[in-house]
Amino acid sequence: MNAKNILNELSEKMATASTKSAIVGLDGFVDKIIKPVDSRFGQGADFEPIPTIEAFGQRIIDAAGESANIELYEEYEKLGGNGPIMANALVADGLKVQYIGALGQPMEAVFEEFAKNTNAVSICAPGITHALEFTDGKIMLGSMKGLDDLTLDRILEVMGEGAFIDAVNRADLIALVNWTMIPNMTAIFEGLLTRVLPNLGPKESGRWFYFDLADPAKRSRGDLKEVLNVISKFRSHGSVTLGLNLSEAKQVCDVFELGSVEEEADSLKSGATRIRNALNLPCVVIHPRSxxxxxxxxxxxxxxGPFCKSPKISTGAGDHFNSGFAAAEVIGLSPEACLMVAVATSGQYVRTGRSPSLRETARFIESWTSGSLSD
Incomplete structure (x- = not known):
């Protein structure tokens, strides 16, 4: 398929996005952006930060056997988490979104505007990420205690069982992301399969499920294999898409002994096919940076993909890919067009730092494929 055909598909169907609704969940993070202090000259921001991860590491190593006091200067807080970022991007695409997740009890201030835009329901305290920024990268120090309270029973308690079942029944898209960071997520999936989805009526326009694992490297092979087998059962209730970055795809292939997958077109297509066949899923996506x-x-x-030499932002690129692919699926685009919309959504985000609309994505695809796109 050429770009013209994809643009025609998108042009014909993008208006239907406003008729589609989505439930997204379940994580939530408050990201605290921090500079570790090297030398302080006065109060507030009057200091010299520790410049590099190597220098920060050396400061810690030098304290071995003794002690150290390293000041962490918090520059600002922002909304974080795979779910909230994906939900914001789906709102920009025109979908009616309800977010369910860990936004605080009471809700944290960083989520207040997001909550208004997504009719959000907060289930428990969010995770906290202390993002230590250096000239050569970031060190992310996370506190996940609040996410222990994310359970299906807690969701039903907060929302009410009838209201939750009704919300799920009305949703065209149900996107459940960041399995890795939520200890009870597999149990939540199983509960949805046994306690919620059997109670739904048929949906003439179809129902889509989108799953993203969010780097399962810290979880056991047994846990990963178990959740993937549970995810495969959702196909009885709608169309299921499993979104994987390259690292995640390699881990899945390893667990199921499916061979290797590399960042090359034929290998990616073969890897996605092997994973899809092993799990008997309607759709598997693998999205490296290229x-x-x-x-x-x-x-x-x-x-x-539309490579960007100097991205304005990279955190959240995968979540925007997921939102682009899921939105394109829900409005009925072909698989190749879904891929094009997804990489274009991510490509715009890393260039601008904001979530694009589907109309903006169409203009971006036109510029990109015509060779007039500039970084």
Missing amino acids: GAACATRDGAWYVE
Whole structure:
């Protein structure tokens, strides 16, 4: 398929996004952006930060056997978490979104505007990320205690069982992300399969599920295999897409002994196909930085991404890819067009730092594929 056909698809169907609704969840993080202090000259921001991760590491190493006092200067707080970022991007695409997740009890101030835009329901305290920024990267120190309270029973207690079932029943898209950081997420999936989804009526326009693991490296092989087998059962209730970055795809292939997958078009298509077949899923997507591939029952596709030499932001690029792909699926685009919309959504985000609309994505695709796109 060429870009013209994809743009025609998008042009014909993008208006239907406003008729679609989504439930997204379940994580939530308050990101505290921090500079470790090297030398202080006065109060507030009057200091010299520790410049590099190496220098910070050396400061810690030098304290071995003794002690150290390292001041952490908090520059600002912002909304974080895979779910909230994906939900914001779906709102920009025009979908009616309800967010359910860990936004605070009472709700943290950083989520207040987001909550208004997404009719959000807060279930418990969020995770806290202390993002120590250096000239050569970041060290993310996370506190996940609040996420221990994310359970299906707690969701039903806060929302009411009838209200939750009704919300799920009305949703065209149900996106459940960041399994890795939520200890009870597998149990939540199982509860949805046994206690909620059997109570839903048929949905003539279809129902889509989108899952993202969020780097399961710290979870056991057994945990990963278990949740993937649970995810595969959702196909009885709608169309299921599993979104993976390259590292996640390699881990899944390793757990199921499916061979290797590399950042090359044929390997990505083959890897997505092997994972899809092993789990009997309607769709599997693999999205490294260079492009993306997906496999369905009808075949496999690959599109190259719009590479950006100097991204304004990179955190959240994968969440924007997920939102672009999910939105495109829900409005009925072909797999190749879904890939194109997804990489274009992510490509715009890393260039501008904001979530684009589907109309903006169409203009971006036109500029990109015509060769007039500039970083």
